[in-house]
Amino acid sequence: MDTGDNPEQAAGGLPYQEVTRPEYATIAASAFTAEQAGPDVTVLRGPCPRCGAVIEALVVADVFQGVRSFGDIIRGRRAAPQPGEHVEPMACTCADEHPTRPEGRVGCGAYWKLLLTTEPA
Template sequence: MTIAQHEPAPYAETTDPVYAARAAETFTLRKAGPDLLVLSGPCPRCAAPLEVPLPHMVFRGLDGILSLFRPSQPRPASDVRDEPVVCACEEHHPDRPEGRKGCGAYWMLRISSSDA
């Protein structure tokens, strides 16, 4: 049995509320150093694996952060940050401009900057 090959999505600088919803369900957040967190998950448009470093965000711990990926647990506005995420995959995407990475998808992902 073989896995069917599909054509890669053509490059398009685009966003959709579905991208943020999918990323909120599938991305994980891990501490990679004292002042570095890394978001990991599949691009919601092209499904390529992504790792997005967040070096400018300092957290006191990780408990409760991942709950922000679940909209059923609201947080106070001062405890939440919208982080821009851009697909920077290495996969081939037709029509991608020279020198660029990714499929062109971008979205905002809500995470906590003070709960952890």
């Protein structure tokens, strides 16, 4: 994560920056939890891989039956999802203070994609 001994963060907060890194998806896949909130709704919850703030994202699906396990959420560098998989774009949505964040935006600017796997119907 970009937290901890980061001098920019210590000097007034981690600045807003629209950025992604390959490790963001890996960090999120290992740290996030998935909870079924309804028949077609999964809540993903965990720390932003850039700023560390805990965030939530709702995944609403009409075809997917739910996340099988978080161990299966990210699978290397496959070019396209296979049947029963879904690529979910994610972004930090924290309310923490991040200098230089444009008005009307939320989060620290980090974004990534998770590969979600589902159980067959």
